[in-house]
Structures are given as C-alpha cells and as structure tokens.
Amino acid sequence: MKISNRFIILLLLPASVMYLVFFLIPTFQALLYSLYDWSGFGAAPQFIGLANFNELLNDRVFWRSMGNTVGILIVGGIVIFGLAFVMTMMLSSGIRGKKFFRGVIFLPNIIAVIALTTLWGYMYTPRTGLFAAVFDAVGLTDLARFPWLGPDTIFMAMMIAIVWIEVGFYVVLLLAGVDKIPPDFYESAKLDGATDFQQFRFITVPLLSDVISIGMVLWSIHALKVFEFPFSFTGLEPNPGSYTVAVYLYILGFGQRQPIYRLGYATAVGVMLLLVVILVVLILRRVTRRETYQY
Amino acid sequence: MKKALLITVLASVLVMALGFGLVNAQEPVTLVYWSMWNETEGQARVLQEAIASFESTNPNITIDAVWNGRQNQTLVRTAISGGNQVIDLMDQDADQIAGGLMREGFALPLNDYLAQPAEDHEEPLMDVFLPNTLEMFSHDGQIYQLPYIYNTVQFWYDKRVFEEVGLAVPQTWDDLLAACDTLNAAGYAPIAAEGNEPGYAAFYLTELLARLKGPGWLQQAAADPTGEMWRDPAVLDAAQRTRMLWDNGCIPPETLGYVWPQGQNTLAFGTAAMELVGSWLPVELQNATDPEFQWGGYSFPMIEGGVGVTSDVYALLLAFMINKDTAHPDEAFAFLRHLMTDAIQQQFTDASLVGVTNKYIQWNSIIADAFAAASAATSTYGDVDGVASLYSEYLNTILYPNYVSLWQAGITPEEFVETLVTQSAQYWTDHPQS
Structure with missing residues (x-):
C-alpha cells in the first residue's frame, strides 16, 4: 500500500506546528531581542543595533564564562570519552554482572542534580568531608584540610563531579553500538593474532564511528549549555569566577538574587552561545565524517 | 406628626445605609498574593494563619496565595509581563524589590495608607515600625514597600x-x-x-x-x-x-x-x-x-x-509590595496592616525565630542581640x-x-x-x- 504525500504531510503537521511555535519563532524572536536594550518587563524595548554584541566583546565576565564553558567541553569531553571507552571495553569483555555494572555507572544520570551537588560538596569539605576522612584515616592530615573548592582547584573539582555524572550516559551509548558489532569480527581478528588494543583500534573504533560522532555532538551541546551543576555547586550565589555562559545568561536575564534584569543583553549572550554550538557541531561533523561501514 | 415623619425618614436613611453597607461588605474580593516562601516554611505557616484570621474578620475578602519561593520576583515579573495574570501583592527581599519592580514603577505608594491608624494601636501605622526601616527604600519621599521581617x-x-x-x-x-x-x-x-x-x-x-x-x-x-x-x-x-x-x-x-x-x-x-x-x-x-x-x-x-x-x-529587610495596577488597593493594604499587628508579628518571631519590624515586639530570645541593635539603630543600610x-x-x-x-x-x-x-x-x- 502506497502512502500518499498528503497523508504523510498530515501526520507531520502537528509536530511541525509545535516546532514552529515553540522553537523556531522564539529563536527568531530571540535574535531580534538581542538587538534591543530591554529589561524584559516594564519600559518598551529600545532598538540599539549591535550594541549588545559590541559590549560583549569587552565583557570580562562573559569571556571568563566562555573560557569555563569551553574548558568543560574540551577537558570534560576528553576525560569522559576516554573513560567511557575503557569502561565499554571492560563491560563488553564478557565480564559477569555486565547489566549490574552498567546500571551502577548510569545511576548518577537519574539522580537530581541538586542532590548530586550536595553530595559532592560534602565529599570535598575540608576536615569533615568524605575525602578528608579518608585522608585523615591514612595520616595525610594536610590533604584532609586542603580546600578542594578553593579558587585554584574548584574547576578541577567540578570537572571530576561532572565526569562522574556524565560518563554513564556515554558508556551506555557506546555499549549499545559495541553490542551490534558481530562477534565474528573479533574471533577472526583473534585467530589472526590481533591484540586487544588492535581489535579496539581496527574493529571497534571504525565500526562505532557513527555512535562516537553522535555522542560527541550530544556532549558538545550539553557541555556548552551546562547550567544546573555549576549553578548549584558553588553555594547560594555562584561566584562570578565559576560562571558558565548559561549561568551568566541566567544571572543577567532573570536576576537570581540580584535584580539585574537585562534580558536584551542576556539574549545576546544566548545568541553567541547558539553560534558557538552551531560552530562546534559543524566542526565535529566535519572532523568525524568518514565512510560508513555496513555490517 | 412632624416627629413621626422625621423618625420615618431617619429610619429609612439608616436602613438604606445599612443596606448599602451590607451589599458592600458582601461584595467578594479576591486578592492574589505571590509569596517568596515555600509553603512548608515557618514564615509561610505564619502567613497562612494571618491570611486565615484576616479572612475571618473580612469575610468578603479571599486571599489566593501562591508559594513561589525565593525566585518570586522573577516569576512575578514574568507573569505580569504575560498580561493575563493579576497579582495584587508580593513579597521579597526589600533590596531586590527596590532594584526590580519598584524601580520599574510597579509599586503602589503607601504614604497615605501608612498615615492611617494601625489595626491594634491608635497611632499611625508608620509609627509602629522600628527606626529607619520604612525609609530605607523610599524614593522622592514616597514609601513603596512595607517591611515586615528584619535581619x-x-x-x-x-x-x-x-x-x-x-x-x-x-x-x-x-x-x-x-x-x-x-x-x-x-x-x-x-x-x-x-x-x-x-x-x-x-x-x-x-x-x-x-x-x-x-x-x-x-x-x-x-x-x-x-x-x-x-x-x-x-x-x-x-x-x-x-x-x-x-x-x-x-x-x-x-x-x-x-x-x-x-x-x-x-x-x-x-x-x-x-x-x-x-x-x-x-x-x-x-x-x-x-x-x-x-x-x-x-x-x-x-x-x-x-x-x-x-x-x-x-539591615536586610523582607518586604511586601502592592502592585500599582491592583483593583483592590484598600483591601490589599488592609491585609498588610493586619500583618503588622502585634499578634501576627509576635507569631513571626516566636514560630520562625526571625526579627520583625513592629517596634513593640520583643524578638525571639535567640536573636535578642539583633533586636537590641535594630532598636538602637541610628542609621541603617541595605545590602x-x-x-x-x-x-x-x-x-x-x-x-x-x-x-x-x-x-x-x-x-x-x-x-x-x-x-x-x-x-x-x-x-x-x-x-x-x-
């Protein structure tokens, strides 16, 4: 039975309308608002052309936030994918209790972020935290008092927690891809004398290229707009030194505890973030483009 | 005959006045209050009791409270700019209101109301406040916020x-x-x-x-x-x-x-x-x-x-603000006047252990030193x-x-x-x- 084009269009229509109303129109409106000086309330918006973007160029807090965000993207990405590959290989090596370990690794993804920030905050607390207790127990009292959330190490401390939370998702993603690779490939490789690393390098990685590509795009988008963890990890009010772009956008537009309310400028920050996301995704698509393997 | 006529006229006027009064008293008014508290917090529970006691003495007024938590002002701004939501009253940190809704011209001036007697004192309501609290965020001689909690x-x-x-x-x-x-x-x-x-x-x-x-x-x-x-x-x-x-x-x-x-x-x-x-x-x-x-x-x-x-x-105050576009400013202020009564203010400090702005109330003993400082303040400054x-x-x-x-x-x-x-x-x- 041939399905008519009209019927297909009819089926697509509701989703398309919703996409148009709730995504495309607001996106274009945001582009427009970024050209205005507007509090988001009260007085009418004032058209100021590209002045918001010009101001962004000299905005130290914005560039510091962008630096933090890119740091999470790159450092976090390398560590997460490195660990995810190692865990995937271990879990797909025929280990007993694979489903249990997969579940445990994925667990942080289903826990509320606020609970996780509280947990990690406790672990890092000098003197009374979990790490401090461990260091105290082995006689490393200086390390037990070390301020892990001090200015020199807070970014690293936050990265460790973010990696711990996120890695499970990418392990599950990669595992799903690995499970689809026919075992014959590995058996043949073993018969030919291939080492575990050679099997990984010449079978697993090429056959997972699509999954890796999608995973990297997903991580990039997620990392560039990361908000909840940095926002709630640093206490009542995030320290401007640990803002990400998304946190800075929120502070500027919606105020949190400070009544800044510069929605036009915040929207310009959002537009810049959108441009960076598009740029990173395009670069990733180009870098990871390769011939697809049918198996 | 003349006397009977006079009595009849007076009685008619009285009946009509009472009739109008009753009609007015029974005209239902709903005040919408968006709160900076979460529903289960101690301060919210005191406010819930204050609302209940206010409604019982003003049976024609209902207060519809929405417990938003600390993001209240942001939510209020969003709701008002949406155009469909009427919010008569809101509360937040006074510093935040001053830099937000008040600065944006959405606060009702309260001077005339504050000059009226308090609900439970003969003096004007403005004289019930601890020194330098009402004036902290006044602008051009107008008071736009009613502080009720004092830190x-x-x-x-x-x-x-x-x-x-x-x-x-x-x-x-x-x-x-x-x-x-x-x-x-x-x-x-x-x-x-x-x-x-x-x-x-x-x-x-x-x-x-x-x-x-x-x-x-x-x-x-x-x-x-x-x-x-x-x-x-x-x-x-x-x-x-x-x-x-x-x-x-x-x-x-x-x-x-x-x-x-x-x-x-x-x-x-x-x-x-x-x-x-x-x-x-x-x-x-x-x-x-x-x-x-x-x-x-x-x-x-x-x-x-x-x-x-x-x-x-x-001094870090928490304050109420009345929306200048409210259709019921008198009723809204009547509720704020009720909040400033000794009984309600005492409840705040007893149950929630917070300082209050009513000068007649001794704060809870664990913050007695804060009360001493607030009572003796020669000047106050905000955040x-x-x-x-x-x-x-x-x-x-x-x-x-x-x-x-x-x-x-x-x-x-x-x-x-x-x-x-x-x-x-x-x-x-x-x-x-x-």
Missing part, C-alpha cells in the same frame, strides 16, 4: 565559647584581632566563613567601609563614573584588613574550600567561634547546634579613625550599602569578582584598588548613568 548583619557566636576562653565582645578592630589570638590559642577557629560566596564575603567589605567612611560611602564610590573614589585610602585600608583576617589566622586557611553552608556548619559543630552573617543564622542552624548552644550577636567593631559607629546597622539594589550589574561584574579575588588572595590589596579604579571607569563609560 541584621552581625557577628554571631556561641556565648559559652566566649565565656570559656574569657572573652568580652570585641568593641574595636584591635579587640577583634586579639580575640582571634585568644580563640586560636584555645583551639577554636576564630571566624567561620564561606570561601566562595560573594554575598557573604562582601559583608566584610560593606562593614569595613561603613565603619571607616560611614554608611552610604560605598554606594557613592560604586556610582563614581571616574572610578577615582576607589583611590580613597580607606579602600586600601579595608582591603588590607580583609587580608589581615586571613593572614592573622582569624579565618582558617581551609575556609577557602567551604561552600555554603559548610562554613557556617563549623560554628554549629563547635569548631569555630563566630561568623559575620545575617540574623537568620540561628534559624538555619537550629537543627545542627546542640540544645545548650547560647546565641549571641554583636555589631561589627569600630575602627580607630573611622567615622562609622556600631549603631549604624546593616552592600545599597549597591545590590541600585547597581546590581556593577556589583556582579566588577565589585564581587574583584573582592572575592582579594578574599581568596588572588590579588593584593593594592591590585584590588587599581583594578576597581580602571574597571569601574570602563564600566561607567559603557553604561552611562541616566
């Missing part, structure tokens, strides 16, 4: 610890440093603090400059378009004293790693002796402190050569000496990052001053004041 910023400590080591409350900066030595010798971390909390760190900058230059000076410096006011020797002095707290061992080095509430927990656990923070601290720590904990509070000490005094009080409400973006992008950097020893006091001068001048060039 003071002071050093909070366990009296037992001070007694144990033989310490009197520090009156001067030198006393404070000496107290640090005594407490250190006794094995206590003298001052608890959060390492990474801009608002809490800035309590020190605010208090140091208030004592050195007097209230209002920090606000003027922040607004100086040239940035040159930051070159005043008092700023370098304040920055050096900030570092002194760390370098002299008043604040232990591991504090750098404390993220709220880890610093204040050290006070509750008995490892630290005091903390400069709002009078909400005893409430926040009530489940963490042992039952024998004896709360005391004292104002930031005087500094030799400074013009500020300890009766200058750092970061008013910078938080007037120049919030400047605070977040210039003052906070640099002061936190100084706080964490990322820059020296001299660098702090120079950076403030140059960044402030640049900021005000990019953001000319209207």
Whole structure:
C-alpha cells in the first residue's frame, strides 16, 4: 500500500506546528531581542543595533564564562570519552554482572542534580568531608584540610563531579553500538593474532564511528549549555569566577538574587552561545565524517 | 406628626445605609498574593494563619496565595509581563524589590495608607515600625514597600565559647584581632566563613567601609563614573584588613574550600567561634547546634579613625509590595496592616525565630542581640550599602569578582584598588548613568 504525500504531510503537521511555535519563532524572536536594550518587563524595548554584541566583546565576565564553558567541553569531553571507552571495553569483555555494572555507572544520570551537588560538596569539605576522612584515616592530615573548592582547584573539582555524572550516559551509548558489532569480527581478528588494543583500534573504533560522532555532538551541546551543576555547586550565589555562559545568561536575564534584569543583553549572550554550538557541531561533523561501514 | 415623619425618614436613611453597607461588605474580593516562601516554611505557616484570621474578620475578602519561593520576583515579573495574570501583592527581599519592580514603577505608594491608624494601636501605622526601616527604600519621599521581617548583619557566636576562653565582645578592630589570638590559642577557629560566596564575603567589605567612611560611602564610590573614589585610602585600608583576617589566622586557611553552608556548619559543630552573617543564622542552624548552644550577636567593631559607629546597622529587610495596577488597593493594604499587628508579628518571631519590624515586639530570645541593635539603630543600610539594589550589574561584574579575588588572595590589596579604579571607569563609560 502506497502512502500518499498528503497523508504523510498530515501526520507531520502537528509536530511541525509545535516546532514552529515553540522553537523556531522564539529563536527568531530571540535574535531580534538581542538587538534591543530591554529589561524584559516594564519600559518598551529600545532598538540599539549591535550594541549588545559590541559590549560583549569587552565583557570580562562573559569571556571568563566562555573560557569555563569551553574548558568543560574540551577537558570534560576528553576525560569522559576516554573513560567511557575503557569502561565499554571492560563491560563488553564478557565480564559477569555486565547489566549490574552498567546500571551502577548510569545511576548518577537519574539522580537530581541538586542532590548530586550536595553530595559532592560534602565529599570535598575540608576536615569533615568524605575525602578528608579518608585522608585523615591514612595520616595525610594536610590533604584532609586542603580546600578542594578553593579558587585554584574548584574547576578541577567540578570537572571530576561532572565526569562522574556524565560518563554513564556515554558508556551506555557506546555499549549499545559495541553490542551490534558481530562477534565474528573479533574471533577472526583473534585467530589472526590481533591484540586487544588492535581489535579496539581496527574493529571497534571504525565500526562505532557513527555512535562516537553522535555522542560527541550530544556532549558538545550539553557541555556548552551546562547550567544546573555549576549553578548549584558553588553555594547560594555562584561566584562570578565559576560562571558558565548559561549561568551568566541566567544571572543577567532573570536576576537570581540580584535584580539585574537585562534580558536584551542576556539574549545576546544566548545568541553567541547558539553560534558557538552551531560552530562546534559543524566542526565535529566535519572532523568525524568518514565512510560508513555496513555490517 | 412632624416627629413621626422625621423618625420615618431617619429610619429609612439608616436602613438604606445599612443596606448599602451590607451589599458592600458582601461584595467578594479576591486578592492574589505571590509569596517568596515555600509553603512548608515557618514564615509561610505564619502567613497562612494571618491570611486565615484576616479572612475571618473580612469575610468578603479571599486571599489566593501562591508559594513561589525565593525566585518570586522573577516569576512575578514574568507573569505580569504575560498580561493575563493579576497579582495584587508580593513579597521579597526589600533590596531586590527596590532594584526590580519598584524601580520599574510597579509599586503602589503607601504614604497615605501608612498615615492611617494601625489595626491594634491608635497611632499611625508608620509609627509602629522600628527606626529607619520604612525609609530605607523610599524614593522622592514616597514609601513603596512595607517591611515586615528584619535581619541584621552581625557577628554571631556561641556565648559559652566566649565565656570559656574569657572573652568580652570585641568593641574595636584591635579587640577583634586579639580575640582571634585568644580563640586560636584555645583551639577554636576564630571566624567561620564561606570561601566562595560573594554575598557573604562582601559583608566584610560593606562593614569595613561603613565603619571607616560611614554608611552610604560605598554606594557613592560604586556610582563614581571616574572610578577615582576607589583611590580613597580607606579602600586600601579595608582591603588590607580583609587580608589581615586571613593572614592573622582569624579565618582558617581551609575556609577557602567551604561552600555554603559548610562554613557556617563549623560554628554549629563547635569548631569555630563566630561568623559575620545575617540574623537568620540561628534559624538555619537550629537543627545542627546542640540544645545548650547560647546565641549571641554583636555589631561589627569600630575602627580607630573611622567615622562609622556600631549603631549604624546593616539591615536586610523582607518586604511586601502592592502592585500599582491592583483593583483592590484598600483591601490589599488592609491585609498588610493586619500583618503588622502585634499578634501576627509576635507569631513571626516566636514560630520562625526571625526579627520583625513592629517596634513593640520583643524578638525571639535567640536573636535578642539583633533586636537590641535594630532598636538602637541610628542609621541603617541595605545590602552592600545599597549597591545590590541600585547597581546590581556593577556589583556582579566588577565589585564581587574583584573582592572575592582579594578574599581568596588572588590579588593584593593594592591590585584590588587599581583594578576597581580602571574597571569601574570602563564600566561607567559603557553604561552611562541616566
């Protein structure tokens, strides 16, 4: 039975309308608002052309936030994918209790972020935290008092927690891809004398290229707009030194505890973030483009 | 005959008046109140009881409360700008309202209402308030906010610890440093603090400059378009004293790693002796402190050569605001008048352990020292000496990052001053004041 084009269009229509109303129109409106000086309330918006973007160029807090965000993207990405590959290989090596370990690794993804920030905050607390207790127990009292959330190490401390939370998702993603690779490939490789690393390098990685590509795009988008963890990890009010772009956008537009309310400028920050996301995704698509393997 | 006619006319007028009165009294009014509290918080429960008692004495008025939590003002703004939601009343930190809805012209002036008698006193309602509370956020002689909860910023400590080591409350900066030595010798971390909390760190900058230059000076410096006011020797002095707290061992080095509430927990656990923070601290720590904990509070000490005094009080108020577009301003204010009655205000301090703005109410005993300070205040200043409400973006992008950097020893006091001068001048060039 041939399905008519009209019927297909009819089926697509509701989703398309919703996409148009709730995504495309607001996106274009945001582009427009970024050209205005507007509090988001009260007085009418004032058209100021590209002045918001010009101001962004000299905005130290914005560039510091962008630096933090890119740091999470790159450092976090390398560590997460490195660990995810190692865990995937271990879990797909025929280990007993694979489903249990997969579940445990994925667990942080289903826990509320606020609970996780509280947990990690406790672990890092000098003197009374979990790490401090461990260091105290082995006689490393200086390390037990070390301020892990001090200015020199807070970014690293936050990265460790973010990696711990996120890695499970990418392990599950990669595992799903690995499970689809026919075992014959590995058996043949073993018969030919291939080492575990050679099997990984010449079978697993090429056959997972699509999954890796999608995973990297997903991580990039997620990392560039990361908000909840940095926002709630640093206490009542995030320290401007640990803002990400998304946190800075929120502070500027919606105020949190400070009544800044510069929605036009915040929207310009959002537009810049959108441009960076598009740029990173395009670069990733180009870098990871390769011939697809049918198996 | 004439007399009978007169009686008939008078009776008719009386019946008609009563009739109108009844009709008016029964005309239903619904007030929409969006709250900064979560429904289960102690303050919310007192408000719920206040609403119930107000509704019982005003049966034609219903108050529809929405418990939004601390993001209230942001949600109110969004709802009002949506155009379909009528919100008659809202509450929030007074500093935040001043910099938000009030500045944007959405607050109803309350002067005429405040001149009317209080619900339970014969004097005008405005005379029921503690000194310098109603006026803190007035603009052009108009009062737009009704403060109902009063927090003071002071050093909070366990009296037992001070007694144990033989310490009197520090009156001067030198006393404070000496107290640090005594407490250190006794094995206590003298001052608890959060390492990474801009608002809490800035309590020190605010208090140091208030004592050195007097209230209002920090606000003027922040607004100086040239940035040159930051070159005043008092700023370098304040920055050096900030570092002194760390370098002299008043604040232990591991504090750098404390993220709220880890610093204040050290006070509750008995490892630290005091903390400069709002009078909400005893409430926040009530489940963490042992039952024998004896709360005391004292104002930031005087500094030799400074013009500020300890009766200058750092006051963080929570206030109500009536939407200027409300259809029921009289009823809305009647509810606020009800909130200011002795009974309701007493309930706030008894049940929620908070300070209140009604001068006749003794605050809960655990914050008695905050009440003493508030009652004796010769002047009050708001968050970061008013910078938080007037120049919030400047605070977040210039003052906070640099002061936190100084706080964490990322820059020296001299660098702090120079950076403030140059960044402030640049900021005000990019953001000319209207």
